[in-house]
Amino acid sequence: MGSESITDRFVATRQRFLAICEPLEVEDYGLQAAAFASPPKWHLAHTSWFFETFLLKPFVADYEPLEPLYEVLFNSYYNGIGDQHPRDQRGLLSRPTLDEVLAYREHVDRAMLSLLKRADGDASGKDILARTVLGIEHERQHQELFFTDLKFSLSANPLYPAYVPAAIEAQQTSAPLSWTRFEEGLVEVGHSGEEFCFDNELPRHRVFLEAFELANRLVTNGEYQAFVDDGAYERPELWLADGWAAVQESHWSGPLHWVDRDGEALEFTLAGLQPRQAGTPVSHVSGYEADAYARWAGARLPREAEWERVAASRETAANAFSMDSFHPKAAEGAELQQLYGACWQWTQSAYSPYPGFAASAGAIGEYNGKFMSNQWVLRGGSCVTPPSQARPTYRNFFYPRDRWQFSGIRLAR
Amino acid sequence: MGSESITDRFVATRQRFLAICEPLEVEDYGLQAAAFASPPKWHLAHTSWFFETFLLKPFVADYEPLEPLYEVLFNSYYNGIGDQHPRDQRGLLSRPTLDEVLAYREHVDRAMLSLLKRADGDASGKDILARTVLGIEHERQHQELFFTDLKFSLSANPLYPAYVPAAIEAQQTSAPLSWTRFEEGLVEVGHSGEEFCFDNELPRHRVFLEAFELANRLVTNGEYQAFVDDGAYERPELWLADGWAAVQESHWSGPLHWVDRDGEALEFTLAGLQPRQAGTPVSHVSGYEADAYARWAGARLPREAEWERVAASRETAANAFSMDSFHPKAAEGAELQQLYGACWQWTQSAYSPYPGFAASAGAIGEYNGKFMSNQWVLRGGSCVTPPSQARPTYRNFFYPRDRWQFSGIRLAR
Amino acid sequence: MGSESITDRFVATRQRFLAICEPLEVEDYGLQAAAFASPPKWHLAHTSWFFETFLLKPFVADYEPLEPLYEVLFNSYYNGIGDQHPRDQRGLLSRPTLDEVLAYREHVDRAMLSLLKRADGDASGKDILARTVLGIEHERQHQELFFTDLKFSLSANPLYPAYVPAAIEAQQTSAPLSWTRFEEGLVEVGHSGEEFCFDNELPRHRVFLEAFELANRLVTNGEYQAFVDDGAYERPELWLADGWAAVQESHWSGPLHWVDRDGEALEFTLAGLQPRQAGTPVSHVSGYEADAYARWAGARLPREAEWERVAASRETAANAFSMDSFHPKAAEGAELQQLYGACWQWTQSAYSPYPGFAASAGAIGEYNGKFMSNQWVLRGGSCVTPPSQARPTYRNFFYPRDRWQFSGIRLAR
Amino acid sequence: MGSESITDRFVATRQRFLAICEPLEVEDYGLQAAAFASPPKWHLAHTSWFFETFLLKPFVADYEPLEPLYEVLFNSYYNGIGDQHPRDQRGLLSRPTLDEVLAYREHVDRAMLSLLKRADGDASGKDILARTVLGIEHERQHQELFFTDLKFSLSANPLYPAYVPAAIEAQQTSAPLSWTRFEEGLVEVGHSGEEFCFDNELPRHRVFLEAFELANRLVTNGEYQAFVDDGAYERPELWLADGWAAVQESHWSGPLHWVDRDGEALEFTLAGLQPRQAGTPVSHVSGYEADAYARWAGARLPREAEWERVAASRETAANAFSMDSFHPKAAEGAELQQLYGACWQWTQSAYSPYPGFAASAGAIGEYNGKFMSNQWVLRGGSCVTPPSQARPTYRNFFYPRDRWQFSGIRLAR
The missing domain is CATH 3.90.1580.10 (paralog of FGE (formylglycine-generating enzyme))
Structure with missing residues (x-):
């Protein structure tokens, strides 16, 4: 696959993350209800960190990090890179703010697009493209984690907030098992x-x-x-x-997300608390x-x-x-x-x-x-x-x- | 003390809380780095809850709470009132948002001012005023906790964010001990x-x-x-x-807040990381x-x-x-x-x-x-x-x- | 008080400990059901350690400890003496055996009696006697702990073994409160x-x-x-x-020691499980x-x-x-x-x-x-x-x- | 395999357990330094419990247990049988004493030998023999655990007691790896x-x-x-x-059992603390x-x-x-x-x-x-x-x- 289509995929994947964050309130971006459930803001930053660490730092000679400490703050578990901010304390990073994290993403995106532009003619071009593809797949995995982590963290709130206020389809029956x-x-x-x-x-x-x-x-x-x-x-x-x-x-x-309340069989979903569907x-x-x-x-x-x-x-x-x-x-x-x-x-x-x-x-x-x-x-x-x-x-x-x-x-x- | 001066004090105390919150970012309002260090947003809500619980609900016949669940969410430790949201999970309440908490404060303020206006002529007038004074003193205590909780929670961030970017005065000596x-x-x-x-x-x-x-x-x-x-x-x-x-x-x-880094004796303060002063x-x-x-x-x-x-x-x-x-x-x-x-x-x-x-x-x-x-x-x-x-x-x-x-x-x- | 009567008291106190141990099985001597409940064997050794540490070592020039490691094993909490075997692991010392601990007691007793004999003429005589009295009182305190620790540790056994198989007097009523x-x-x-x-x-x-x-x-x-x-x-x-x-x-x-079983109100005592007496x-x-x-x-x-x-x-x-x-x-x-x-x-x-x-x-x-x-x-x-x-x-x-x-x-x- | 040779194997296996216990002090029988390291006395009892539970109770109509509570005390993890004494509290059972546990073994042995004698002519004979073989293999597994559990528990004692006071052979070299x-x-x-x-x-x-x-x-x-x-x-x-x-x-x-002390490379063994052998x-x-x-x-x-x-x-x-x-x-x-x-x-x-x-x-x-x-x-x-x-x-x-x-x-x- 050439650098062009990889660039397209890179851009689309990066944009998709912003799109799925759209329904959040600023306050939701820092939410972490368990060590395993990273805050949205942290996912946004870590996926950028991945490109910065495995592409920009090794392949862009004059790359300037926005903030040196991000190397530690947004390292998930790569001991080979160095220290990591404790996993269960990601929710304690009120700073960088959301705006600062979005600026970090833009900083990385600019440098990545410039790197990808010159990748075809570069001696390391093949490595760069292969790692970019890995970074894209990595970001897609975190987009899935974004949903499951967020669902878990919202479920810790007795108000049961909805990520999106949609209604879940009633599905009381299912096809027979064979x-x-x-x-x-x-x-x-x-x-x-x-x-x-x-x-x-x-x-x-x-x-x-x-x-x-x-x-x-x-x-x-x-x-x-x-x-x-x-x-x-x-x-x-x-x-x-x-x-x-x-x-x-x-x-x-x-x-996990079954809720029984006042005799009602409910289920917490990304659309809030909903009647539990037997066929689902x-x-x-x-x-x-x-x-x-x-x-x-x-x-x-x-x-x-x-x-x-x-x-x-x-x-x-x-x-x-x-x-x-x-x-x-x-x-x-x-x-x-x-x-x-x-x-x-x-x-x-x-x-x-x-x-x-x-x-x-x-x-x-x-x-x-x-x-x-x-x-x-x-x-x-x-x-x-x-x-x-x-x-x-x-x-x-x-x-x-x-x-x-x-x-x-x-x-x- | 008459209802008028108590009303003045009530208003001034309530306004002071908003004033000291001024330097915060929205992301800071939910920060809780330990069970004992409640988030700013929670302090803002709990001090309102106190007036709602001990004044509005008992003394205002037709008082309508903004959200019934707040009774649980913002109860600190009053078993006599009922259940409490777990103390160590106050930071997990991304909702209500800051705006919603401010609306809750206004809702309570309006009802309180109306109650205070009629207190002088009320049979329970003396109780109402005494409890309002207690509520004011209570809120003042939480304004102190606001500072110490915030200082603790910010200190958990390796970026050592400052609440206010002021410089701490150099004070290397002190008066002799006698x-x-x-x-x-x-x-x-x-x-x-x-x-x-x-x-x-x-x-x-x-x-x-x-x-x-x-x-x-x-x-x-x-x-x-x-x-x-x-x-x-x-x-x-x-x-x-x-x-x-x-x-x-x-x-x-x-x-607690002493920091020794690269041979420098520092201290984390509400103005960020600062040289440690021997005379302080x-x-x-x-x-x-x-x-x-x-x-x-x-x-x-x-x-x-x-x-x-x-x-x-x-x-x-x-x-x-x-x-x-x-x-x-x-x-x-x-x-x-x-x-x-x-x-x-x-x-x-x-x-x-x-x-x-x-x-x-x-x-x-x-x-x-x-x-x-x-x-x-x-x-x-x-x-x-x-x-x-x-x-x-x-x-x-x-x-x-x-x-x-x-x-x-x-x-x- | 002269050295003679102190010696008498020393001997009587030391003997009393052996006497109250009489009803135990060898297996009971090592029993420790919680960090705070030391085994009988440990109490026997520690009270000897106290005399060894605060009298024999400082005041008897040629005193030879039976086993140097006992200094650590039977030190309760005296940091000034040195390291201590972890308190919650006293029950893991199957060795020294009971016989070895009894030999340790005799070793200490012999040396103490010899020290007391010469105390009246000694420059440190007053200190020696004062510390001996302290050691006696200390041992008496441990004789009380022997009972309460043993009661606790036996209570962890579903067989509810009795220290002594006596019957507790029925006392369903008590004098009125005034x-x-x-x-x-x-x-x-x-x-x-x-x-x-x-x-x-x-x-x-x-x-x-x-x-x-x-x-x-x-x-x-x-x-x-x-x-x-x-x-x-x-x-x-x-x-x-x-x-x-x-x-x-x-x-x-x-x-703690109330036991309700099959509708019966019982109490675990040093005489085993007994009907609970309302007047006690x-x-x-x-x-x-x-x-x-x-x-x-x-x-x-x-x-x-x-x-x-x-x-x-x-x-x-x-x-x-x-x-x-x-x-x-x-x-x-x-x-x-x-x-x-x-x-x-x-x-x-x-x-x-x-x-x-x-x-x-x-x-x-x-x-x-x-x-x-x-x-x-x-x-x-x-x-x-x-x-x-x-x-x-x-x-x-x-x-x-x-x-x-x-x-x-x-x-x- | 006929009942006769199984009986022989049963007897030999049961006797071997007593033989390997020979070097222990009474105090060692109750030792448990971790939840996973059961005391020798418990192994002796549990292996008897296995025969009692899976053979005597189902196949001997008039079998009388020595003590009904042993069913709970010596059940390791069989939920299908019923409650179990907590695994980490096996060391707290000073009673039954060693003698009582040995009596329990004899009680079970007598009943087992009598059951085996009539197994050949019994409708359930095949089941009885198969389960007896399983019980024998089970007891052999516990004889291995006896050694490893004991080694672990003894190692928690700073005196490093030896199970047997043998010298470990010096083996500083080994055959080359191929x-x-x-x-x-x-x-x-x-x-x-x-x-x-x-x-x-x-x-x-x-x-x-x-x-x-x-x-x-x-x-x-x-x-x-x-x-x-x-x-x-x-x-x-x-x-x-x-x-x-x-x-x-x-x-x-x-x-686990390496000990470095005062510059010496040692290893804790069942023969006590020994020089560590490079070839072993x-x-x-x-x-x-x-x-x-x-x-x-x-x-x-x-x-x-x-x-x-x-x-x-x-x-x-x-x-x-x-x-x-x-x-x-x-x-x-x-x-x-x-x-x-x-x-x-x-x-x-x-x-x-x-x-x-x-x-x-x-x-x-x-x-x-x-x-x-x-x-x-x-x-x-x-x-x-x-x-x-x-x-x-x-x-x-x-x-x-x-x-x-x-x-x-x-x-x-």
């Missing part, structure tokens, strides 16, 4: 081809799979309600030991809850290679459900669907390196590899995932305790 | 007269005091530096057991540090009755040093000074009820009485205390671990 | 005379007291049950703020619970000077109830009683230095003085206090959260 | 045949492996020292993110340390299927090094060795169910399956593993933070 069978065999998993992928999707390699069946759609709120009503949160035999410990310690009694996929469940639900239902979570095998055989676009909503929608029809666009799907696979995996050299190698322990792989994409990131080989990963993503359940057996 | 002797005897302590006082200053009662001496001024940064240089923070024998535990757990090595009173020390310093210096902290006996014999105004600065100033001349206007002075007296103390009935009785354990009394007033609150009988109280107030040291022996 | 009035006046408090006292009982000084009334006996289990039944543990208005926080955090719903003094309540009870009952806790004034006017022996039981007994008759021998009595007085108080020089000065913050004074003595320590001026002190002593409630008003 | 290559291919892993295995070793299934090389021996203390000397514990780039967090939080600077395998490292070492050495940890493929092709006996020592020994000769008998070997494989895994029904199904998250598989066996448990398919599992097992490092690449 199963598709796949035969045993040696399959190839991992990325191939010229298109961008993250290093953790490589190398492509062989995996032997026993025969399995995959559910045609995600588990719904209504189905999950039956699990809750069956006393699941009081029955240790349904849970992994660590999952049961999490239930006890965190006093879970249902998915259940979302914001931990890996432990997904695993326990599957056990209760006489099924199991898919392995990541199983999921990928199925997804690879299907058109991404055809499977994609909806990318422009801020809430998942109900399944329609009997075909295998909701691979993308509704909820991420917990797998039973621990996040670990593919055979032959090698992280990139230097600080940029910290992007993915160092997280390969204790996390579980999720596959697919959610209603707030940038559509351009929907692909069969994408490996998302979170701790099995985590619930603040749009994470749902697809069954296998 | 002692005044007071003979033994039975003294009266506690408030008397018609002027306002808090319930914890009552009743006036007799205390027998042995002879003692009191230092003419506060301990300076320079003197405290000598204590630090003498290895005080590594010498358990200088400390109370709980104080030594606090030193270990919190890794204290000097007063040491501030932001815990009661444990004050106690250890006194022991090291061969002296002790005063008892609160000793302090009051001395203060009662002096003109408040004459002792008052400076009320309009945001940082304490050095002592000048040999006379006993700095009783008010520089730093609060730790006493060795545990905060406990005076003989015959009775808290007010109802939720308003939670104002003071329920805190009478584990805290120490501080006397005097600081550079950010409203001058109208400087009086010999005022009992301030904090945990001996607390350091975020302008708390300093006056020696006795 | 009040004795004392007039206002200047009183003297603090120790006087030749008899031993701790440094915190000095110097004797004057205190002005308003008139007050004191209850004739302690609050009973039955009375406290009425407080519980009135919803006290759900009513924040009855509690100090820190007390209410303790109730919430620790999920208190009654005194309530015990094992925190200072917060004592304070809340008093508020609920329309009374208050006494000040320590008030208590001492009353106790000083009475025969200790006449007041003493029972010193040889392991559980308090019910009051009988109408007179003022139970000053000693039943439960320690919480006062509302924070533990602080008397005017003119000076701690002893060196490490031995850490005995009392450094604890003078955040604790409350208790007066009197309990059913496990050595009778020789019952005196009007004795100041016991614990944190207001603490419940594992035989701590009860005497009301004042 | 690599064996294995070609890619589809392999079968998991247990097959009639011999006992745990449910987590089933079902046997196919795995595709890329070509790999495996080191002939374990990493030594000397090699690990070079890693430490290269600053590994200060270099985040060598670590997984969670591993680096563990280093920071736990202040690790070397393997490094032991008591976490999975994170194993992983970081491998990265530093330009290698990686093996996958569990790789390890099993290699082990399956070798004679267990030939590989086994030493089963009767309490400390690993140095490698000798160039061949692939130390698969068993020295240290468990961390793999990079997360502990997860084999395709088609099904846990047993009922509470006994909690044995393995519920732990299949967040743990890593270790393969092989250590110097304290019962030899009868050494087999290629055995899957041991611990959290990657855990260090108290004899866990070492074998490299792959």
Whole structure:
């Protein structure tokens, strides 16, 4: 891909972030209700920091940072770059103000556009373009985090503010659950081809799979309600030991954003508090809850290679459900669907390196590899995932305790 | 005091809060760097809540709250009123926005002015006026907390933002330390007269005091530096057991806002990071540090009755040093000074009820009485205390671990 | 007092400790169910360490310690001596074994007896005897702690083992509560005379007291049950703020050793689980619970000077109830009683230095003085206090959260 | 296998536990220095509880438990059975005493022998024998835990007591490191045949492996020292993110039982504090340390299927090094060795169910399956593993933070 189309993509991605911030009040930009839920302002600054750190500083000889301390303030976790402002204190940075952060973005954008303009003739041109593409994909990931972090942080306010005051569609029913069978065999998993992928999707390699069946759609709120009503949160035999410990310690009694108030079954959404829809996929469940639900239902979570095998055989676009909503929608029809666009799907696979995996050299190698322990792989994409990131080989990963993503359940057996 | 002058005082106090907020950015209003350091926006709302809760709701039959949930969000600790938003999550309330909080203030002000207008002719008139005075004094206390909370929260930002960009006066020397002797005897302590006082200053009662001496001024940064240089923070024998535990757990090595950077002795102030002045009173020390310093210096902290006996014999105004600065100033001349206007002075007296103390009935009785354990009394007033609150009988109280107030040291022996 | 009678007292005190250990199993000697509840074996060793450290090492030129590391292992909190084995890990010292600790005691005893024999003729003779007396009193304090620590640690075992398998006397009723009035006046408090006292009982000084009334006996289990039944543990208005926080955090719903099982009201005692006696003094309540009870009952806790004034006017022996039981007994008759021998009595007085108080020089000065913050004074003595320590001026002190002593409630008003 | 040989094995296994307890003092039996390190007495009781719970109660109609509460006290984690005494409070059970626990063992043994005698003719005979075998294997696992738990608990004592006062052999050198290559291919892993295995070793299934090389021996203390000397514990780039967090939080600077004192390199062993041997395998490292070492050495940890493929092709006996020592020994000769008998070997494989895994029904199904998250598989066996448990398919599992097992490092690449 040439520098021109990359420049276009850079500009579009940078502008999209400003666009999705549009509905916020100034006061919302600093909000951080947990260490993992970074404030909007911090996301805006950190994505700029990424371009500044991995492109402008190494490739632009006379680049002048706007404020030297930003190197520390907006470093997420790159030890190879240096110190980091503590993750749980990002919400304490009332300064730089929003205006100052926007000025920082413009400062970086100007320098990046100038760098990209001369990239084609530059000795490092290929590196520059490759890193720019990585920076764009990185910013897209943070645009998804923007939504989930914001949803979490707003939910800590008893006023339950809405990001956008839209109404969620009533979806009390869903297509019936059915199963598709796949035969045993040696399959190839991992990325191939010229298109961008993250290093953790490589190398492509062989995996032997026993025969399995995959559910045609995600588990719904209504189905999950039956699990809750069956006393699941009081029955240790349904849970992994660590999952049961999490239930006890965190006093879970249902998915993260479910709210029961005065006898009403509600759900907190980016459109505020809304009636809970039985037909909508259940979302914001931990890996432990997904695993326990599957056990209760006489099924199991898919392995990541199983999921990928199925997804690879299907058109991404055809499977994609909806990318422009801020809430998942109900399944329609009997075909295998909701691979993308509704909820991420917990797998039973621990996040670990593919055979032959090698992280990139230097600080940029910290992007993915160092997280390969204790996390579980999720596959697919959610209603707030940038559509351009929907692909069969994408490996998302979170701790099995985590619930603040749009994470749902697809069954296998 | 008649309703008219109380109305004037009400208006002036309410306006002063807006005036001292003037230098803030919108982003600063939600800042909370610790459970004890409430955001400016919350102080603005809570002081309005106080009038709404203890005056408008009981005395205005048709009063309509702007938003019913504010009763919970802005309740500090009054269990008698009901639930409280968790103290450590006040910074997570991006909504109501600043504009909405200002509208809430106006809503309360309008209703209060209307209530005060009819108070003189009202059967509850006396109660209304007394409570309004209490509300005014309450708001003044929060205006002091506004400064100390803000200072603490800004200090968590590595950019060390200034509340106001003023320069702190260079004060490398101070008046010499001297002692005044007071003979033994039975003294009266506690408030008397018609002027306002808090319930914890009552009743006036007799205390027998042995002879003692009191230092003419506060301990300076320079003197405290000598204590630090003498290895005080590594010498358990200088400390109370709980104080030594606090030193270990919190890794204290000097007063809260001292900053040593690249060989420079600095101090974080409301005017930003500034050179540390040897002649300025040491501030932001815990009661444990004050106690250890006194022991090291061969002296002790005063008892609160000793302090009051001395203060009662002096003109408040004459002792008052400076009320309009945001940082304490050095002592000048040999006379006993700095009783008010520089730093609060730790006493060795545990905060406990005076003989015959009775808290007010109802939720308003939670104002003071329920805190009478584990805290120490501080006397005097600081550079950010409203001058109208400087009086010999005022009992301030904090945990001996607390350091975020302008708390300093006056020696006795 | 001459060396001879001190030697007798030394021998008797040392032997008493072995005697009260008699009913234990070897396995019990290492038991520690909380940081504050030291194992019996540790008490046996530490009291020997005290004599070794403050007498044998300074005064016996050729004294050979049995094991050098015991200096660290059995140092409680004397920073002036050196490092200390962590307090919460005393139960992890399976070695030295019980036999080795008993050998350590004998080693120290032999050397002490030899030292005492020559003390009369020694230049340091007076110091030696004074310190020996202190060591004896120290060991007596630990004999009381032996009982309360053991009771706490045994209570962590669902088998509820008994220290001694005696039956607790049935005492369903108690003498009626009445009040004795004392007039206002200047009183003297603090120790006087030749008899031993701790440094915190000095110097004797004057205190002005308003008139007050004191209850004739302690609050009973039955009375406290009425407080519980009135919803006290759900009513924040009855509690100090820190007390209410303790109730919430620790999920208190009654005194420490009360056990309600299958509809039976039981109490864990040193004689095992027993029916709860309504007439027996309530015990094992925190200072917060004592304070809340008093508020609920329309009374208050006494000040320590008030208590001492009353106790000083009475025969200790006449007041003493029972010193040889392991559980308090019910009051009988109408007179003022139970000053000693039943439960320690919480006062509302924070533990602080008397005017003119000076701690002893060196490490031995850490005995009392450094604890003078955040604790409350208790007066009197309990059913496990050595009778020789019952005196009007004795100041016991614990944190207001603490419940594992035989701590009860005497009301004042 | 018939009931007779199972009975023999039962008796031998039960007797072995008493034999390995022989060197303990009574005081050691209750020792628990961390939640994970159960006291010897508890292991003795719990292994009896296992037979009582899963054999005597279901299969002996008139079985009378010695003490009903033991069902709770000695239940480790079987929620299907009922409540459990808190794991971190096992050391607080001074009662039952050692003698009482031994009586409990005898009570269970008598009933078991009688049950086994009639098993051949019983309708449930097959179940009884199968469960007895499981109970025997279970007890063997606890005999290994006895050693590692005891080692950990003794190490918390500054006296560093020895379990046995033997001298550890001097082993300053080791055989050189070399690599064996294995070609890619589809392999079968998991247990097959009639011999006992745990449910987590089933079902046997196919795995595709890329070509790999495996080191002939374990990493030594000397090699690990070079890693430490290269600053590994200060270099985040060598670590997984969670591993680096563990280093920071736990202040690790070397393997668990390494002790550096007065310039001497020592190691705490079951024979007390000993000089550290450069040629001996490094032991008591976490999975994170194993992983970081491998990265530093330009290698990686093996996958569990790789390890099993290699082990399956070798004679267990030939590989086994030493089963009767309490400390690993140095490698000798160039061949692939130390698969068993020295240290468990961390793999990079997360502990997860084999395709088609099904846990047993009922509470006994909690044995393995519920732990299949967040743990890593270790393969092989250590110097304290019962030899009868050494087999290629055995899957041991611990959290990657855990260090108290004899866990070492074998490299792959």
